Amino acid sequence: MKRIIQTIGLLFGAVIGGQMHSWMNAGAIWTSQSYAVMQRSGSYYINVGIGALCGLVLASMLSGAIIRFLERGADRVSEMPTGDLMAGGAGLASGLGISALLYPAVSGFSGAGLFIPACMTLFFGYFGLRLGLSKKQELAEGFSSFMSMRAKPADNLEDSTYEEHKILDTSVIIDGRIADICKTGFIEGTLVIPEFVLEELQHIADSSDLLKRNRGRRGLDILNKIQKELDVKVLIYEGDMEDGEVDSKLVKLAKVLHGKVVTNDFNLNKVCELQGVSVLNINDLANAVKPVVLPGEEIVVQVIKDGKEHGQGVAYLDDGTMIVVEGGRDFIGTTMEVLVTSVLQTSAGRMIFAKPKLLEKAL
Numbered sequence: 001m002k003r004i005i006q007t008i009g010l011l012f013g014a015v016i017g018g019q020m021h022s023w024m025n026a027g028a029i030w031t032s033q034s035y036a037v038m039q040r041s042g043s044y045y046i047n048v049g050i051g052a053l054c055g056l057v058l059a060s061m062l063s064g065a066i067i068r069f070l071e072r073g074a075d076r077v078s079e080m081p082t083g084d085l086m087a088g089g090a091g092l093a094s095g096l097g098i099s100a101l102l103y104p105a106v107s108g109f110s111g112a113g114l115f116i117p118a119c120m121t122l123f124f125g126y127f128g129l130r131l132g133l134s135k136k137q138e139l140a141e142g143f144s145s146f147m148s149m150r151a152k153p154a155d156n157l158e159d160s161t162y163e164e165h166k167i168l169d170t171s172v173i174i175d176g177r178i179a180d181i182c183k184t185g186f187i188e189g190t191l192v193i194p195e196f197v198l199e200e201l202q203h204i205a206d207s208s209d210l211l212k213r214n215r216g217r218r219g220l221d222i223l224n225k226i227q228k229e230l231d232v233k234v235l236i237y238e239g240d241m242e243d244g245e246v247d248s249k250l251v252k253l254a255k256v257l258h259g260k261v262v263t264n265d266f267n268l269n270k271v272c273e274l275q276g277v278s279v280l281n282i283n284d285l286a287n288a289v290k291p292v293v294l295p296g297e298e299i300v301v302q303v304i305k306d307g308k309e310h311g312q313g314v315a316y317l318d319d320g321t322m323i324v325v326e327g328g329r330d331f332i333g334t335t336m337e338v339l340v341t342s343v344l345q346t347s348a349g350r351m352i353f354a355k356p357k358l359l360e361k362a363l
Contacts, residue, residue: 001070005063006056013055017047081195081239084133091132095124164189165235165259166280169250170200172263174219177282182232187262190233193223194253198236200246251275287345290319293352295340301354302335303328317352326355 099121106116166189172178173193181187201223205216227234237257241249247268254261260278263269272279293299301315301323313328315338325331325338338354345351 001067002060002063005066006059009055009059010052011055013058014048014052016055017049017051084239087132087135088129089132091128091130091135092125093128094132095126095128096121098128099124165192165254165257166190166262167192167194167250167254167257167259168197169261169263169265169268170197170204170219170246171265171268172282173197173201173222174204174215175264175282176218176222177264177286178262179222179225179230181282181285182226182230187232190235191226191262192235192237192253192257192259194237194249196240196246196249198223247271251277254278286319287350290321290350291317293321293340293343295342297340298337298357299323299340299354300335300337301325303331303333305332321350321352323352323354326353328356331356 099117102120102124103117106120166187168178168191178187182191201216201219203216204212205220207213207216226232237253241252244252247265248271250261250268251272253259254272254277255275260280261268261272262280262282263272264282266283269279269281299317301317303313303315303325305314306312306329307314307324311327311329313325313330313332315323315325315328317323323338326341328338337357339357340352340354342353343350344353
């Protein structure tokens with residue numbers, strides 16, 4: 001790199017030296033062509049040599065600082081998300097294209113005007129780069145819309161409502177049931193795992209609290225299982241939304257990708273509904289596939305603990321549905337038949353109220 005910088009400095013200095021010679025002798029009148037050739041072969045090449053030497057010395061002095069500057073720039077570029085690089089590159093290319101179109105209009109300047117094309121190129125290139133970075137979200141959304149339009153058949157473009165991307169949030173990954181659902185084939189399309197969700201999982205896994213640490217590690221294990229063991233497409237989204245909470249970033253990403261948020265968080269579910277974003281709630285799915293129990297049916301349960309009210313006992317079905325048995329406190333630890341009296345559906349799940357069949361026969 002140092003040799004390249006020195007070579008560039010030498011060539012640039014030689015060009016400047018020749019240009020300085022032309023400027024100094026612009027008003028001179030040569031008496032003969034032979035004298036002009038002598039002047040060009042003499043003082044011209046001396047000026048070129050002096051300029052090349054000065055350029056080489058200056059490049060050697062500044063090479064260390066230039067190399068450090070380039071290394072810092074390369075490190076910063078490598079740390080940027082892919083989306084930022086693509087947006088900045090598109091803006092830079094647009095700015096340089098505008099500069100190239102305007103070059104013929106300023107190429108005829110002389111003297112100090114020779115620097116106008118270079119300044120114009122720097123200005124439009126920097127302006128395009130900054131504009132591309134500031135509009136990265138709109139560019140990503142437009143590119144995603146363009147790709148989705150190309151992927152859809154023209155005759156089904158208006159009627160198609162299929163949303164391919166399923167964006168996972170932190171809670172549904174830690175929950176773990178998403179892996180079983182994917183294994184059964186009920187989830188279609190591509191599972192999108194945002195990088196900011198991975199960072200939150202890593203932060204939870206590194207927590208000093210044992211419970212949080214175990215939950216975070218379980219989430220990472222679930223992701224590893226989905227990616228390596230299951231036949232499902234997985235996309236790690238490396239871009240980042242604007243500053244905000246993880247839930248708000250998920251909603252913005254769903255809008256950009258035109259996808260659905262997969263969650264079991266009640267609050268995130270409500271936010272998605274308010275923002276007009278499609279959402280798949282694992283708890284809703286679990287409630288939907290639970291066996292239907294109607295008032296008057298008889299079921300066999302095991303009462304395992306006291307209820308909140310006096311004399312109540314609590315039992316559970318195999319799917320985790322809680323059954324409150326009136327007068328069941330006296331039967332704790334025993335398996336018995338109960339008669340369903342009512343079924344209550346809440347946002348947290350379903351609750352069944354029943355009473356012992358023995359008491360019903362006694363009455």
